[in-house]
Amino acid sequence: MSTAPGFRAWALPGIPEVRPGDDLAKLITLAATAEGLPGLADGDVLIVTSKIVSKAEDRIVQAADREAAIDAESVRLVARRGPLRIVENRLGLVMAAAGVDASNTPSGTVLLLPEDPDASARRIRTGVRDALGVDVGVIVTDTSGRPWRKGLTDIAIGAAGLRVLDDLRGGTDTHGNPLVATVVATADELAAAGDLVKGKAGGLPVAVVRGLGHVTGGDEEEGARELVRPAVDDMFRLGASEAVREAMTLRRTVREFADEPVDPQAVRRAVAAAVTAPAPHHTTPWRFVLLESEESRVRLLDAMRDAWIADLRADGRSEESIAKRVRRGDVLRRAPYLAVPCLVTEGSHAYPDARRSTAEREMFVVAAGAAVQNFLVTLASERLGSAWVSSTMFCRDVVREVLELPEGWDPMGAVAIGRPAAEPGARPARDAGAFIAVR
Structure with a gap:
């Protein structure tokens, strides 16, 4: 007869208030071997609340220093709402207040997360094995909120002696469908299971999970850091308002591109963002010409080069000077993709004097600039x-003729687009106050 899958979880009573310097493995061993408890066996997993680890490792600071402690533990601000900060801490975990916690600690103090939770888990595992001769897995846990879901749950921040991830890719489901993306966060599931019996306020900081032997025996070097998603793979790295501000700074002028094709749909998504820009008189003064064929790009750039050379010769410049200036346009030739934003002033008001006519056109030009900024920022969000x-603004007639554009379309430059060949250098910070006048 087959046995239905199952496991057992229980909390360990009898662990006293932990103080700096205490031997956690010894305290856990004494609690686990108390009369009336099942004891520990090979393959069991110990679920250990990080707070007792922090206390034993003297990761205690005064509550008055909490904000400074959060600053010290943080490496990146993810989101801020009033006094609440969601940050990436030095362990790579994205948490409220960097994991600095005022619960389950004496009044007037706060706890920092362990310095190295994986190392802490290894020490507990080794101590239990030395004392009892059993091979257990250990998970160090902390409580965390989650995007898209209400409520808190425990997660693994340190681990030893078990597989923290169960990679099912390459297998099949019960219907024979291939599994191509299924990687189970086993350590987090165990952390949450242990929390169901430990509770948040019951004074039970350690639990045992038995019956899941398939998760134990992980690489000794593997720890809970394996659960942290690398920044490059994190599609939700910033809070909403922070993402908008960050997008502005991601928009950088790139002049060297990788030899990779550009997804035309990504450009079209950028156009969709562009045409949400403000515009005068309820008009739609933007058009985007997308040059997706090599022939159209070369024909346009050759015609623009010839027009530029003719202008420079008419200015009396030397051939050497002309060649140097024309090379500035090579960025357009090196780009895998070109777009030409155009201004259309249909719907503009007519005035009998130059002052108001000029102002009217300037309104439309500003609207075109806003659309191009939206376009560039969205391209940056597409990497x-x-x-x-x-x-193109200096030879509009040539551009219109080569691209067969209507007479009322005014090219407003050209946008070179492609994957950056290298990460742009750091942008020097600018003091916003230098650009502000208050009256």
């Missing part, structure tokens, strides 16, 4: 670099 080059 595409761009360079907005003004050259």
Whole structure:
């Protein structure tokens, strides 16, 4: 007869208030071997609340220093809402207040997370094995909120002696469908299971889970850090308002591109963002010409180069000077993809004097600039670099003729688009106050 899958979880009573320097493995061993308890066996998993680890390792600071402690534990601000900060801490965990906690600690103090939770888990595992001769897994846990879900749950922040991830990719489900993306966060599931019997306020900081032997025996070097998603793979790295501000700074002028094709749909998504820009008189003064064929790009750039050379010769410049200036346009030739934003002033008001006519056109030009900014920022969010080059504005008739554009379409530069060949350098910070006048 087959046995239905199952496991057992129980909390360990009898663990006293932990103080700096206490031997956690010894305290856990004494609690686990108390009369009336099942004891520990090979393959059991100990679920240990990080708070007792922090206390034993003297990760205690005064409550008055809490904000400074959060600063010290943080490496990146993810989101801020009033006094609440969600940050990435030095362990790579994204948590409220960097995991600095005022619960289950004496009044006037707060606890920092362990310095190295994986190392803490290894020490507990080794101590239990030395004392009892049993091989157990150990998970150090902390409580965390989650995106998209209400409520808190325990997660693994340290681990030893078990597989923290169960990679099912390459297998099949019960219907024979291939599993291509299923990687189970086993350590987090165990942390939550242990929390069901430990509770948050019952003074039971350690639990035992038995019957899940398939998760134990992990690589000794593997720890809970394996659960932390690398920044490059994190699609939700920032809070909402923070993401908007960060997008502005991601928009950088890129002049060297990787030899990779550009997804036309990514450019179209950028156009969709562009046309949400403000515009005068309820008009839609933006058009985007997307040059997706090599022939159209070369024909346009050759015609623009010839027009530029003719202008420079008419200015009396030397051939050497002309060649140097024309090379500035090479960024457009090196780009895998080009777009030409155009201004259309249909719907503009007519005025009999130059002052108001000029102001009317300037309103439309500003609207075009806002659309191009939306376009460039959205390209950056698609991990595409761009360079907005003004050259088409100096030969609009040529551009219209080569691209067969209507007479009322005014090219407003050209945008070179592609994957950046390298990460842009750091942008020097600017003091916003230098650009502000208050009256």
